[in-house]
Amino acid sequence: MTAAIARAGRTRRRTRIQEENEEKILDAALEVFSTWGYRGATVDQIAALAGMTKPNLLYYFRRKEDIYLAVLNRTHEMWLEPLEHLDAAGDPAKEITAYIDRKLEMARDNPTASRLFAMEILQGAPVLGATLRGRLKTLVDDKAAVIQGWIDAGRLAPVDPRHLIFMIWATTQHYADFETQIRAVLGGKALSPDQFDAAKATLDRVFLGGIGSGRD
Amino acid sequence: MTAAIARAGRTRRRTRIQEENEEKILDAALEVFSTWGYRGATVDQIAALAGMTKPNLLYYFRRKEDIYLAVLNRTHEMWLEPLEHLDAAGDPAKEITAYIDRKLEMARDNPTASRLFAMEILQGAPVLGATLRGRLKTLVDDKAAVIQGWIDAGRLAPVDPRHLIFMIWATTQHYADFETQIRAVLGGKALSPDQFDAAKATLDRVFLGGIGSGRD
DNA sequence: GTCTATACAATGATAGAC
């Protein structure tokens, strides 16, 4: 690290101050873009939230689009990760429950990241479009085959694996993306731990057991 | 109608041209607001899509906010309606399946309306907030009691009724709101009737039967 | 009653001087 600082003047290596400021900017950008969308967000808003002036921010990122790209790239890896853990060798019910729980925890812990993606997709994925058609599609194809394998082996009810994945995405991210609506209906300010547990229990129950039967 | 035109000068009654133009504007506004959000949308865009000039549009709606209010009001009634049909006297499984199917059809037939609401909620429901805490909450409380009644009677598995409703909202609206992502993963341009059927079958199966068991 | 032309103040992104 000391060597890196010593080289900072000559190389492209980031200085400590640069790293800290870029991080502050990206944190602020995540918040603003996820609330207002790309076009609705202003560089001024981001700068204010990051605690710096607009020109100072533009010293780090020349254009508004560069900030958007950086903050999307910083978070999209995180978003794909839980699905990658789905293990063909594991127990189907356990694997799917674990996936649901991981996704739900991510929605709880990173609601703004979830909303940033929601905004991007709602707007037609102008930036992430290629990634969705490439890396995401490959990943889903791969894991859909795993699920289909479980179904073929009679270890899982026969459902369309891809639409099952869509259902899991939808239900888990809903708690981040539509938090305002959920709070309005449930009352209270934020989702309490109790409400979160109820959500988790309901998701696990419906996905694994369905609701068609009576008492269990 | 002739009488209405004759009275047009004296009364507030809309002329035919007014009705047609307001409808064209609201159609365009639905498209633009649902794509860009309130702040991201411009009056110019809406005017262009409606096939008129900006000053001409502003003759019908003086302010941008007025257009937004009008288009939200025009569609939010439609959005609450399916849940109102959930009938306590009906068969639980049939009622819930019918509700899911109605919501899914609405997402398919009115994707832009769904995205308009998604944008509004994502942005913290600045306009619909009061409606969510009022009318929507009352409706959900009411229908949650119906579902709880079914559960207490042993006709439905014990799940949290409110979170079950959230799940149904999430999974059905997902096909409208995240259409871009779904198309990217499934390939092809739009959701084909086949894919729509697969979605419907998967939703019905998972909600009613779950996936925990093997072949059925 | 309907529409166009034009203006204007505010806000935005960006560039360059200091």
Next chain:
DNA sequence: GTCTATCATTGTATAGAC
């Protein structure tokens, strides 16, 4: 790393033509 200037865009208002 900061301040100021510029230039396009946007919401809104007004005056008047058809």
